Amino acid sequence: MSTSLFDISGRVALVTGSSRGIGRAIAEGLLDAGAVVVLNGLDPQRLLDTHRELVGRYGAERVHARAFDVTDGASTAEAVDWVEREMGPLDILVNNAGIQHRVPLLELEQADWERVVSTNLTSAFLVGREAARHMIARGRGKIVNIASVQADLARPTIAPYTASKGGIRNLTRAMTAEWAQHGLQINAIAPGYIHTEMTQKLVDDPQFNEWILGRTPAHRWGTTADIVGPLLWLASDAAGFVNGQVVFVDGGMTVVV
Template sequence: MTVNMFDLTGKIALVTGSSRGIGSAIAKGLAAAGATVVLNGLDEARLEAARVALAAEVGEDRVRAIAFDVTDADATASAINWIEAEVGPLAILVNNAGVQHRVPMLDLDVADWERVLRTNLTSAFLVGREAARHMIPRGAGKIINVASVQTDLARPTIAPYTASKGGIRNLTRAMTAEWASHGLQINAIAPGYIHTEMTQNLVDDTVFNEWILGRTPAHRWGTVEDLVGPAVWLASAGSNFVNGQVVFIDGGMTVVV
């Protein structure tokens, strides 16, 4: 009998920030691989629309949604407890929620610095920790943190984002150091420049678009679909001895000068 190592049937997955963009695509990919997916976001109307759309593809019983603030420790704990009680044992967590803020550092307000770090980095710690509290006693779990090419690279005007994504790399390592012995695998995916609603203004900027095409060996922007395969792999039994790694999905951008 052939065993599909990438089959996620019966697994329950939470994807934060999944009402649109990268999170939505990853949630759809996990569901296509068989998982029951819990969507998350702050905008309840947009989150419900995302739930309805995905449920139309994979079935009402395979998609749930819960709106909660991933930067709020109490709200996060309550949400994870709800998933465990009402949906089932959480097997997969994708920490995707994030924001961007483009301002030169000399003009950057401290409140904006802290907001980006809190949303992009602290949230992964909070949600990851609550998920691990349940995964560790079961001796199994997959946590996928969403990093970025800015984990390794920097550009002007995005200092807090760059700092937060560098932090994601070492948070992934810290989680591995503490939780791998309990049967968990914690890794990160690092998308390159991905064409989404949030980056449309960059795609429309002719100069920036030409720079991206020239800087990327694959000579194109990434798509959200490019991230699905690596996410499914890291969520599956096919990656059971992969731990603490950052997988760059960037068309080769980070390996050339």
């Protein structure tokens, strides 16, 4: 099979929440594959630091940054318009922005529920909608939403995160139902337990770490690099007839009892 199916050289990609963690790994993976990448983050200094580092490795022509609030409709519309105007047609959108808030449901404040759901789910709707306006007009485009094993599973103290990731799964399907007819492919990646800054405390907890290793058939934590391969496939022409799917990258966690 020709490797040209997987070639994304020169394509423009926007990755939300890409100043660190999974989002940064995805951005670096896209850059390694030849794409032009627009980084996004809410913290201007962290975004600037990441932007400077990646420019040093890949060059200013291929690495750009835009700090905007993905939960704000006007800001997302302005940012996507800026990408289209300054970078060229947006080919690939990765909705990765997300946060966690661990507290039992009975102690969960409404404001914290809404903050998590807005950041993890509403943002994907807002940025995805703006990107789709342009993609539909061109008859092509790739949207990859980052879900989680929590799209299918649940555990105590992370209810808003679980609800938001379940929402990502069905938002992906809803986008497919409306936009696939216009040449777009919209899919999701559902990472398992990935070792990042967000999960460092869990990795450092001996009891939880032992549970993860025992619960995961691959018997290890995932790494951010594990997400890159599936992402590049979904972002390429090789996935031209893949639509509305959730690809679990979890070491087998969701297929065993």
